[in-house]
Amino acid sequence: MDIHVIDKTFTPFITAATIDARVSEMAAQINADYEGKRPLVIGVLNGSFMFAADLFRKLTIEAEISFIKLASYKGTTSTGNVVTAIGMEENLNGRHVIIVEDIIDTGKTLHAFMPEIHNRQPASVKIATFLSKPDALKYDVKADYCAFEIENKFVLGYGMDYDGLGRNIPELYVLKEN
Numbered sequence: 001m002d003i004h005v006i007d008k009t010f011t012p013f014i015t016a017a018t019i020d021a022r023v024s025e026m027a028a029q030i031n032a033d034y035e036g037k038r039p040l041v042i043g044v045l046n047g048s049f050m051f052a053a054d055l056f057r058k059l060t061i062e063a064e065i066s067f068i069k070l071a072s073y074k075g076t077t078s079t080g081n082v083v084t085a086i087g088m089e090e091n092l093n094g095r096h097v098i099i100v101e102d103i104i105d106t107g108k109t110l111h112a113f114m115p116e117i118h119n120r121q122p123a124s125v126k127i128a129t130f131l132s133k134p135d136a137l138k139y140d141v142k143a144d145y146c147a148f149e150i151e152n153k154f155v156l157g158y159g160m161d162y163d164g165l166g167r168n169i170p171e172l173y174v175l176k177e178n
């Protein structure tokens with residue numbers, strides 16, 4: 001059944017059961033890759049909160065979780081926007097860090113933010129994203145774990161919003177164009 005949010009119509013795209021199965025597969029992969037490494041999972045708010053919670057509860061290895069929010073502001077450099085992390089209190093030195101994102105669209109956000117992570121000298125950094133849109137990618141960002149690669153269409157639900165709404169929908173919807 002289609003749903004209406006503000007002025008747009010969205011149609012069912014990926015069911016909760018399919019999401020659950022893929023998140024389980026990703027968790028199994030991370031369990032295997034990080035056994036004995038006690039990774040620090042860092043969820044990027046707001047969009048990743050649901051995916052991060054689902055993924056994290058399926059980890060059976062020792063792991064820690066923390067959340068950050070990215071704030072982008074106009075910097076003084078010629079490159080324009082600067083992205084800074086709010087709430088990053090953990091010492092990343094020597095840690096195995098897994099950044100958890102809802103979606104890599106153009107890649108701009110993570111591209112701008114990753115240097116801040118690397119500057120803190122973690123032992124390793126990987127990116128786990130729920131979605132990526134390969135056709136929309138404009139920056140050199142690559143996910144190490146990706147649940148679904150999708151077409152370049154606007155999606156809603158499972159933590160992702162349209163103008164603040166729809167984050168609570170437990171499955172994924174896609175914008176209906178007609």
Ligand code: IMP
Pocket residue numbers: 047101102103104105106107108109110153154155156160161162
């Ligand atoms: P990027 O910097 O272009 O990669 O954009 C990443 C951010 O844009 C994501 O973390 C989302 O918050 C938001 N975003 C990108 N595509 C969508 C979408 O289809 N639906 C909802 N939010 C999106």
Ligand code: MG
Pocket residue numbers: 044045046047048102103
């Ligand atoms: Mg986001």
